Amino acid sequence: MSALLDVSNLRIELTGRHSPVTIVDDIDFSVEAGEVFGIAGESGSGKTMTALSVLGLLPNSMRASGQAVLGGRNLLTLSPSALRDVRGRQIAMVFQDPTSSLHPMLSIEHQLTEHLRFHLGLGRDQARQRAFELLTEVRIPDPAAALNGYPHQFSGGMRQRIQIAMALACEPQLLIADEPTTALDVTVQAGILRLLDRLRRDSGMAVILITHDLGVLSALADRMMVMYAGRVAETGTSAEVLRSARHPYTRGLLDSLPHPEAADQPLVPIGGTPPNPAQRPSGCAFHPRCAYATDRCRREVPPLIRLDSDRAMACPVDPFAALALSV
Amino acid sequence: MSMLDIRNLEVVYQRTDGTPVHAVAGASLSVEVGEIVGLVGETGCGKSSLARAAVGLTPIAGGEVRFDGAPVSALGRRARTKTDVRLQMVFQNPYGSLNPRRKIGEQVADALTILSDGARGDRRGRVVELLRRVGLSSDMADRHPHQLSGGQRQRVAIARALAASPKVIVLDEPLSALDASVQAQVANLLVDLSRELGMGMLLISHDLAIVRHVAHRTAVMYLGHIVESAPTRQLWSAPAHPYTRALIDAIPHPDGAGHLPEALAGEIPDPAHPPLGCRFNPRCPHAFDRCRVDSPVLQPLDGARTVACWLHEPAEAGRVPVVSEFRTAV
Numbered sequence: 001m002s003a004l005l006d007v008s009n010l011r012i013e014l015t016g017r018h019s020p021v022t023i024v025d026d027i028d029f030s031v032e033a034g035e036v037f038g039i040a041g042e043s044g045s046g047k048t049m050t051a052l053s054v055l056g057l058l059p060n061s062m063r064a065s066g067q068a069v070l071g072g073r074n075l076l077t078l079s080p081s082a083l084r085d086v087r088g089r090q091i092a093m094v095f096q097d098p099t100s101s102l103h104p105m106l107s108i109e110h111q112l113t114e115h116l117r118f119h120l121g122l123g124r125d126q127a128r129q130r131a132f133e134l135l136t137e138v139r140i141p142d143p144a145a146a147l148n149g150y151p152h153q154f155s156g157g158m159r160q161r162i163q164i165a166m167a168l169a170c171e172p173q174l175l176i177a178d179e180p181t182t183a184l185d186v187t188v189q190a191g192i193l194r195l196l197d198r199l200r201r202d203s204g205m206a207v208i209l210i211t212h213d214l215g216v217l218s219a220l221a222d223r224m225m226v227m228y229a230g231r232v233a234e235t236g237t238s239a240e241v242l243r244s245a246r247h248p249y250t251r252g253l254l255d256s257l258p259h260p261e262a263a264d265q266p267l268v269p270i271g272g273t274p275p276n277p278a279q280r281p282s283g284c285a286f287h288p289r290c291a292y293a294t295d296r297c298r299r300e301v302p303p304l305i306r307l308d309s310d311r312a313m314a315c316p317v318d319p320f321a322a323l324a325l326s327v
Numbered sequence: 328m329s330m331l332d333i334r335n336l337e338v339v340y341q342r343t344d345g346t347p348v349h350a351v352a353g354a355s356l357s358v359e360v361g362e363i364v365g366l367v368g369e370t371g372c373g374k375s376s377l378a379r380a381a382v383g384l385t386p387i388a389g390g391e392v393r394f395d396g397a398p399v400s401a402l403g404r405r406a407r408t409k410t411d412v413r414l415q416m417v418f419q420n421p422y423g424s425l426n427p428r429r430k431i432g433e434q435v436a437d438a439l440t441i442l443s444d445g446a447r448g449d450r451r452g453r454v455v456e457l458l459r460r461v462g463l464s465s466d467m468a469d470r471h472p473h474q475l476s477g478g479q480r481q482r483v484a485i486a487r488a489l490a491a492s493p494k495v496i497v498l499d500e501p502l503s504a505l506d507a508s509v510q511a512q513v514a515n516l517l518v519d520l521s522r523e524l525g526m527g528m529l530l531i532s533h534d535l536a537i538v539r540h541v542a543h544r545t546a547v548m549y550l551g552h553i554v555e556s557a558p559t560r561q562l563w564s565a566p567a568h569p570y571t572r573a574l575i576d577a578i579p580h581p582d583g584a585g586h587l588p589e590a591l592a593g594e595i596p597d598p599a600h601p602p603l604g605c606r607f608n609p610r611c612p613h614a615f616d617r618c619r620v621d622s623p624v625l626q627p628l629d630g631a632r633t634v635a636c637w638l639h640e641p642a643e644a645g646r647v648p649v650v651s652e653f654r655t656a657v
Contacts, residue, residue: 042506043477155594156370185369185533186577190590193579197587212507215579219587242583256511257581258536266518267540269511273476 003030004206009066012049016061021278023049025230034204038221042274046230047210051176056083089119092167096179098159102151109147112166119170134165157188178210193219218242226250229275229285236311246320247313249286292319329357330527331495337389338376348599350376352551358495358527365542366531371595373551378499378531382416415488419500421480425472431483432468438490457486478509495527502537514541535574539563547571550598550606553625557632567634569611
């Protein structure tokens with residue numbers, strides 16, 4: 001069975017007056033139909049740019065090379081008009097901040113029906129009917145009244161639901177959600193996570209979920225990829241990656257999180273800060289922050305080592321190999 | 328007498344149409360010497376208003392805030408009083424609280440100048456000492472804010488607050504703009520500072536998990552009221568208020584188990600038109616008749632715990648012995 005989206009040798013460079021800066025350095029991943037694929041990483045890890053490149057939405061100063069194949073076509077080489085057709089119909093995106101992705105002066109109905117009419121050629125009444133169904137689908141109370149409302153009249157959680165309704169309008173095969181719950185309270189976040197989970201179960205839509213929150217990935221993602229400084233540190237099923245992390249960065253991230261069983265202990269942070277892409281350390285980009293780094297880590301970029309059919313990680317030192325075996 | 332004592336605090340804003348909004352509607356909270364108190368709650372519950380009122384940045388409509396025994400004066404054009412200077416605040420966004428065009432060292436020195444603390448000559452020495460105190464090297468003094476990472480900038484903001492040798496620092500979401508790995512560094516710094524300098528801290532956060540690690544005591548706020556306050560460990564192991572329970576159940580755990588967190592039904596209501604009775608009753612799975620009419624007050628439960636919930640009223644004993652888990656169908 002071939003994947004819904006197959007990304008290989010993806011490379012994103014920031015071009016400009018200075019020498020090009022590599023934002024994403026040769027990554028591969030694939031997303032199957034109906035699965036939630038998580039991308040985790042801190043700021044500057046390249047996770048958002050990876051998603052934007054698939055949609056052809058990179059800023060003008062950035063250039064992507066490699067392949068991102070959806071339905072037999074390489075999205076990275078499509079013409080702008082062909083891409084416009086893919087966006088919205090086959091792939092839709094939900095951003096972190098629903099306030100800035102909804103137009104403040106247009107009614108919800110206007111914003112929800114615009115692309116229904118554009119992409120699906122629906123008439124005014126049909127589009128309104130579909131918009132009503134979509135708001136019901138994402139559990140907006142009183143959808144009829146909501147259609148006549150404006151974004152500022154809704155709470156952050158409701159705006160995020162409206163944004164998801166817009167994304168669902170053309171029944172996309174793939175939804176890319178970039179930090180969809182980061183701006184929300186935990187109680188509201190839980191509702192959005194449950195909504196996304198229900199939608200993908202009901203419609204078979206695949207989701208790429210980008211977040212820095214490993215807890216969110218644990219709740220929703222089937223498989224996940226941990227990125228650091230534009231490269232893949234570790235990838236596998238969420239259960240395996242989170243329960244027996246093999247890469248020192250993944251383990252460091254997990255250790256730095258508050259843990260229920262160790263509430264009285266100080267947190268164990270990773271020293272230093274994530275690197276600026278323009279000043280990426282040599283060799284393994286994580287080596288200045290890694291307790292297990294050797295001379296080789298400072299010199300050579302570690303290759304991704306395949307552990308089993310869907311598990312791989314990029315640390316030749318592999319300090320947690322023994323631990324993984326005992327699990 | 329507590330170092331920082333907030334009693335029946337009310338903060339009222341006026342909407343443009345004249346409707347008063349009670350952002351803080353009679354909240355009481357205290358911070359002792361060397362104690363870290365966490366204040367958690369959803370967006371719009373009034374926690375930031377409480378923080379700002381506590382340091383005199385927002386006018387108080389009712390109740391009082393006492394610091395070191397004396398009422399905190401509202402911040403006006405004049406300099407703060409000598410006692411009020413020992414009460415400091417750190418904000419969420421370190422980008423916003425530093426001047427982008429001036430060197431870090433100068434900005435930390437400003438705090439010392441305003442306090443006329445020490446002779447001019449040894450100010451540089453004090454600046455270096457303050458930077459070291461927050462884990463920054465002395466060469467940071469000659470850098471500009473944009474050359475620092477988010478975590479380093481937040482450390483600078485803390486160093487500036489420390490310049491006043493504060494007895495209490497109020498921190499409004501000091502960790503939420505930081506990356507996970509850096510968050511832990513700053514959280515540990517706060518714990519160390521509180522312990523070593525005997526400082527009290529009021530830590531406002533929407534992130535319960537981090538508050539759990541840092542705070543000795545945690546207060547939970549809902550729609551302008553404190554609904555529960557307890558030693559952090561107890562609050563987590565046996566939350567007494569249904570809202571506390573809901574907050575804890577909503578946190579996703581990175582354990583790879585694939586459990587969806589429990590969602591709390593409904594939304595936080597408009598603070599201009601709070602529900603009658605207990606303000607949480609429309610969202611509470613345990614609400615009964617009394618909750619819809621009478622507003623419960625914060626009462627001692629046992630030991631150091633206080634809770635504002637009719638379920639814990641002796642007369643209602645046996646109604647719901649423990650706050651059970653939420654089950655949601657979203």
